[in-house]
Amino acid sequence: MTGMQRGKFITIDGVEGAGKSTQITFICDYLKAKGVNVILTREPGGTDVGEKIRTLLLSNSTGKMHADTELMLMFSARNEHIQNKIMPALKQGDWVLSDRFTDASYAYQGGGRGLDVERIAQLEQWVLQDFTPDMTLLLDVPVEIGMSRVESRGKKDRIELEATDFFNRVRQAYIDRSEQFPERIKLIDSSQTVEHTKQQIKVILDSL
Ligand code: TMP
Secondary structure (H helix, E strand, O other): OOOOOOOOEEEEEEEOOHHHHHHHHHHHHHHHHHOOHHHEEEEEOHHHHHHHHHHHHHOHHOOOOOOHHHHHHHHHHHHHHHHHHHHHHOOOOEEEEEEEEHHHHHHHHHHHHOHHHHHHHHHEEEEEEEOOEEEEEEEEHHHHHHHHHHHHHHOOOOOOOOHHHHHHHHHHHHHHHHHHHOOHHHHEEEEOHHHHHHHHHHHHHHOO
């Protein structure tokens, strides 16, 4: 290895309709304007194999799936993502910005599906060892507001079809994680205007 500095790994997460897509574009442009070489990616997905797994996970035609299978597929896609995209980019000094990451498995498969957190932690240890994002921006919005934004987008995917209770558990699990890892996970109120959310993100990014 040369003396090149490793890039930073930033993830953005939150319940459906929290405004991730809008804000991630803003973050990407903001970092680029500061001269940072940043790669935008997503989970599940981000690689050829990962995108195929994503289709399997989110397509309505997939039908019912055992929660453990869902969890393992999320981590299979994540393994491809880390090995073939995230690590190589960070090593060459690029920054990586990912639309969702492991916190989503704790929130959706842990909180939403009710899987034992200890099992998720085992998979995390296997696939990630001690690798974690340098920073996670958690966009928080009440489920009713988030879901009304999703409704206006049109057809729902396999996970978006879950009931309100499911998303309330997902949201709570995200909030719990932000309390468990306050240094890494920055909770951002995303219930107001896009501009309001943007301002909070800007302050956090400047602290990097
Ligand atoms: P989205 O990126 O368009 O929000 O869609 C991804 C969906 O996959 C979303 O419903 C959250 C879900 N998901 C999980 O359930 N577990 C995970 O580990 C990840 C990365 C995503």
